Amino acid sequence: MPTLSFNMNCVADFFTYETTKSVVVKSWTIGVINRAVQLLIISYFIGWVFLHEKAYQIRDTSIESSVVTKVKGFGKYSNRVMDTADYVTPPQGTSVFVIITKLIVTENQIQGFCPENQLKCKSDSDCQNPVSAAKGGGIPTGRCVKYNDTSRSCEIQGWCPAEVDNVNVPVMLEAENFTLFIKNSIRFPLFNFEKGNLLPNLTSEDIKTCRFNPTNQPFCPVLRLGDIVKFAGQDFAQLADTGGIIGIKIGWVCDLDYSWDLCVPSYSFNRLDSVSEKNKVSPGYNFRYAKYYKQENGTEFRTLMKAYGIRFDVLVYGNAGKFNIIPTLINTVAAFTSVGVGTVLCDIILLNFLKGADQYKAKKFEEVSETAFPPDTSCSSMYRSNQTLGGRCEEKQSTDSGAYSIGL
Secondary structure: OOHHHHHHHHHHHOOOOOOOOOEEEHHHHHHHHHHHHHHHHHHHHHHHHHOOOOOOOOEEOOOOOEEEEEEEEOOOEEEEEEOHHEEEEOOOOOOOOEEEEEEEEEEEEEEEEEEEEEEEEOOOHHHHHHHHHHOOEEEEEEEEEEEOOEEEEEEEEEEEEEOOOOOOOOOOOHHHOEEEEEEEEEEOOOOOOEEEEOOOOOOHHHHHHHHOOOEEOOOOOOHHHHHHHHHHOOHHHHHHHEEEEEEEEEEEEEEEEOHHHHOOOEEEEEEHHHHHHHHOOOOOOEEEEEEEEEEOOEEEEEEEEEEEEEEEEEEEEEEEEEEHHHHHHHHHHHEEEEEEEEHHHHHHHHHOOOOOHHHHHHHHHHOOHHHHHOOOOOOOOHOOOOHHHHHOOOOOOOOOOOOOEEOO
């Protein structure tokens, strides 16, 4: 029986609650500091964490997107009328495409031997330099041959005649008035939310007549190329001459706690190759491609084109948020926990800077040794004698709340 009572008392002692002693400091200075810090913390969580950052929401940043583009317009270049099949590459209407604005054409190239215009020489030894050979338009033969009546050049094996790409050619400035139609569809898989940039109130007549403007028509999916370049802070004539890369960014930042109609795209523009723009070695953007033909006797020949143009990259980004109880509880608990920072700051001030610091230390900290109190033998004596009432340990009681009030 004594053993059972001992076990019950041990279990009761385990399921007890202990609280810290409170010291009430009646000081205007420390009170104002405490409330000011608490108000600052609460304002931060309410204003920034919950209202601005919307920490009560769960967010989906894995946006799924598809982009289809279509360019329209006619231009005139080298006495030829150019349509989209001539100046748009690749022709599939993808999110990355090039509008060709300038062409250096080398016609009727066939496989053979010919002088390279960039590798000038005086003797065969000048054509043995591997660095010079790497600059040519074909495989060097190591021979120095006649280029024209006044100069000689290293011979190459490849497509002849060799390309001459250091000539001035006109720019197709009509491209400034071409239009770009963008069809973008997005999905947030976490919420199974789908939408596109062709908003419900947009009609087929609107698409024919509207032109994108960030102020007047911010949701029109038809953009004028000259306006895109201007919004990116570039000069169209210069960009068309040297080539460049323009980014068209479509942002979808949606709060799904509100209506479906309020999730709308936002457009922004910038030049993506601004570093190469300042590079004197290889400024702008250009590439080469060829069209191949065959003569009646089966000999293959081609027309080589070095194209300068404006490359457009349509970039889609975004995230969506919706109320969820888990992040709400986590951030609410974090807010209440952070309020305790005010207590830590006030303790530092009380213990180190205020006039009554010593008095506060005496009330806040107590040193208690094992010899300060007589050993509690009431329970252990059960094993020696049955001295307690009813064979149980006396219950310790206290009416002291543990709170001290001091004035500084």
